[in-house]
Amino acid sequence: xxxxxxxxxxxxxxxxxxxxxxxxxxxxxxxxxxxxxxxxxxxxxxxxxxxxxxxxxxxxxxxxxxxxxxxxxxxxxxxxxxxxxxxxxxxxxxxxxxxxxxxxxxxxxxxxxx
Amino acid sequence: xxxxxxxxxxxxxxxxxxxxxxxxxxxxxxxxxxxxxxxxxxxxxxxxxxxxxxxxxxxxxxxxxxxxxxxxxxxxxxxxxxxxxxxxxxxxxxxxxxxxxxxxxxxxxxxxxxx
Numbered sequence: 385x386x387x388x389x390x391x392x393x394x395x396x397x398x399x400x401x402x403x404x405x406x407x408x409x410x411x412x413x414x415x416x417x418x419x420x421x422x423x424x425x426x427x428x429x430x431x432x433x434x435x436x437x438x439x440x441x442x443x444x445x446x447x448x449x450x451x452x453x454x455x456x457x458x459x460x461x462x463x464x465x466x467x468x469x470x471x472x473x474x475x476x477x478x479x480x481x482x483x484x485x486x487x488x489x490x491x492x493x494x495x496x497x498x
Numbered sequence: 499x500x501x502x503x504x505x506x507x508x509x510x511x512x513x514x515x516x517x518x519x520x521x522x523x524x525x526x527x528x529x530x531x532x533x534x535x536x537x538x539x540x541x542x543x544x545x546x547x548x549x550x551x552x553x554x555x556x557x558x559x560x561x562x563x564x565x566x567x568x569x570x571x572x573x574x575x576x577x578x579x580x581x582x583x584x585x586x587x588x589x590x591x592x593x594x595x596x597x598x599x600x601x602x603x604x605x606x607x608x609x610x611x612x613x
Binding site: 420425426427428429430433474478484485486488489490491 | 502504530532539540541542543544547591593595597599600601602603604605606607609
């Protein structure tokens with residue numbers, strides 16, 4: 385079965401600093417991968433997704449993620465953090481290419497300090 | 499992305515009562531809808547997948563008689579928590595997709611508190 389591991393349940397950065405949120409998946413077959421953001425008491429918003437096209441995926445709000453098959457990783461980055469980026473971030477993997485079932489990581493809380 | 503609404507956004511009910519949560523896809527016809535629950539400070543756990551006009555497929559460990567799902571149209575799915583208990587208190591989130599393997603768009607969630 386697929387699984388997703390997000391390293392670091394809480395990440396704190398200063399405004400303007402690099403944001404790096406880590407995600408590793410377990411799969412022998414390249415899956416579909418997603419990053420979602422959740423603001424307090426709201427649902428999830430899709431940031432970006434990887435579906436086997438370009439390995440570097442650009443998303444909304446200046447975020448991007450790179451699919452590295454050799455490392456089974458899909459880390460999320462943003463060059464310069466903004467206060468509005470403070471939220472919960474979830475990495476997710478599709479259970480298979482023929483199913484929409486998503487397996488979510490545990491989530492990483494991003495804190496942005498002024 | 500798609501616009502998804504959920505109603506109510508918050509609900510408090512007494513133990514033993516039933517609660518219905520609606521999920522609406524406002525700008526496209528969603529063949530597939532998913533229901534998740536999220537406990538505080540935890541990730542989302544898929545409860546069930548529903549396809550319009552078909553019976554929902556429940557994940558292992560989810561009681562189908564307790565969490566009734568109806569997907570009667572391409573824009574509406576409902577989740578009814580029957581005979582609710584305090585341990586059912588959670589954040590329930592739906593998502594919609596054009597088809598079973600398409601990108602999911604999530605609703606804002608419904609916070610259920612059972613007293």
